[in-house]
Amino acid sequence: MTNGLKAARSAREWSQERLVREIERHARQHILDVPSTASLRVYVSEWENGRRAISARYAKILRALLGITDDELSGETALSETSTTADGYDDLMGRIDAARNISLTMVNTFMDQTELLRTMDRQMGAAGLVDQMTAHLGTLEEALTFAVLPQTRRPVARALAGAATLAAWQALDVGAVERAWRNYELAKRAAQDAEEPMYLAHATAEQAYVLCDAGRAPMAVQLIRDAQRLGGKGMSPRLTAWLHAAEAEICARAGLAADCQRALEKAMRSLPPGEDARDPDMLSIFLNDGHLTRWRGNALALIGDNEAVSSLYAALDNTDPTFIRASAGLRCDLAQAHIARGEYDQAHEHLRQARLIANRTGSVRHRRRVEYLTQRF
Template sequence: MAMGLRAVRTARGWSQDRLIHEMQRFAEQRLLDIASTASLKTYVSEWENGRRTITDRYAGILRPLLGATDAEGEGEAAEPQADGYADLLSRIDAAGSLSESMVPSFLAQTELLRTMDRQMGATGLVDQMNGHLAAMEEALTFAVLPGARRPIATALAGASTLAAWQALDAGAVDRAWRRYELAKKAAQDAQSPLYLAHAMGEQAYVLADAGRPQLAVELVRDAQRTQPERQSPRLRAWLAAAEAELCAAAGPGMEVAAQSALERATQLLPDDGEVRDTDMLSIFLNTGHLARWRGNVLAKLGDASAMEELYASLDSADESFVRANSGLYCDLAQAHLARGELDDARPHLQKARLLANRTGSVRHRRRVEMLTGRL
């Protein structure tokens, strides 16, 4: 923020001496070691004249003091505010006129990224996904009226949830959590209980992976109570199946709850021959997918009937769902291990490891290693 420091400082009505005094007071309160007053006078002068770069150390002091970001401090102009208003109105006008035409492009890009993620994994898509989200956030920021904001917010909610799951799969837990928070805020802006409930349901997996399974169960149950009358049947079935899996992962005492949630998922799933939710393309769930999910839950519960469900799912598995198939092989290995069939578990673990490495799935690799430790 070197080049714009003078503009930001004078906007606050501070002299250079006042800025130096505030920097020293800030550092003293936080036990930070900074340069002497004489040196700081030289630094501030050189920062403002562009002869010295502000280091991260001093930027970390100046940002909270001046209430400015690095980006806001990059420009020299302290004049005149009319230009700022003109730029703001230009962006607002552009967002208003382009919002309808942009949304189909946003959705198409999300669908492309979803397909690439499913087949190749998320590790090579980080920059593309970040750019995609940034474009939607920018459009939403300058869309004023609800009619213009809702379609963009809906698209952002779906893309953010996908980005969050990709981050979780890649082991970037903090980024996953923040993406889910973005998805929830976008869903609220879109007034969409479907996207809000779905983001909450997926976010519960972050808690489960972090060692808070009971809190995860509570969150996915709360998602099911989020205006259920406005949720689609397929989403409700998905949430019930997620609850079953999270209950199974929670350990002893949750077996009955897991079985009950599985039964509810079966009852809720519409028998319409569709694979995806027409109201919410993030949801892939038909009878075949649910059978595989049921096998996953039963394997976690140590139920002997898991084997039949899982092998049936393997026979009908869509090879394009590479990451999901890695999980399926993990489930088969876990089911064999529960029966003490170590030799039968090994080839499934090898295939799971191969697919996890192919997609770069940190989450599945961890599970493979955990199960390998039981051989």
């Protein structure tokens, strides 16, 4: 149990004492009985040193606090194989018959569950959703495993592609990078099974961010351009604009200023007019002029363009208040733009706000960026 718990705690820059306080706070909020502070200090130390096993009761609390799975908590990062071996042909045929009876209503229920988890993630962060997301993916994978005929498989695979992409982004946000990568691979396989090139393009493009965060920006540029190819000519205008905006950001992180500018121009040309942000063909895509203004400011800040500040403040004035976690990224963008101009007081204030939001939502990804930018001045 040593490495998983300690690694997750360290990723949040929590001391053992901070973890004890968070356990106590969680217990108060959920009306749970826990031992004294002194006893919890001993428990945490012994959990991390392998002298005490983490019970199911405490594992549930730690998963909610740290946004990690049981395998990650124990240090076994590879996803375990869930046995779906049927006990004889009768059992197997029973599962297949049950999957065959999955109706469009049931698929819509799966999609609604994904939408609820997406809304909760956007407003509260991903850390507390790990159990719900893991169960949701398990249900969808089980349904797809025993769905035989295309008319049943495709709708379920489409629902799984969307859910797995969301789960991957949530894992990336809480610092579980291997889980993120595996879930993107799951999303891509499901999109191919569903014959949905838009879902395949979206999952592939988001996967490029894993490479980018790992310091492999040139490889990420290649992957996101491949995502555009995979989407083909049938992509919605809003998804097309989203892909070009993502390409611009990743090109900026790769130091390709001219490519970044060209991708931004393509994004602005592709974006449909109007205030609507939701893509009816891709429910996971939110993009309107306000969002693109923020994204443009982010990319320009990365390449040191002076226009970044005005774009970012325009985005700040018009930001959707329900995008709580995204506001931490916007504050980091503003800090980066001010640092490039030598305006350190303004940068410091935005980083302070970003840190508060990252702590509130449990975003390891944003916290790392805050710490990186703080070291620059």
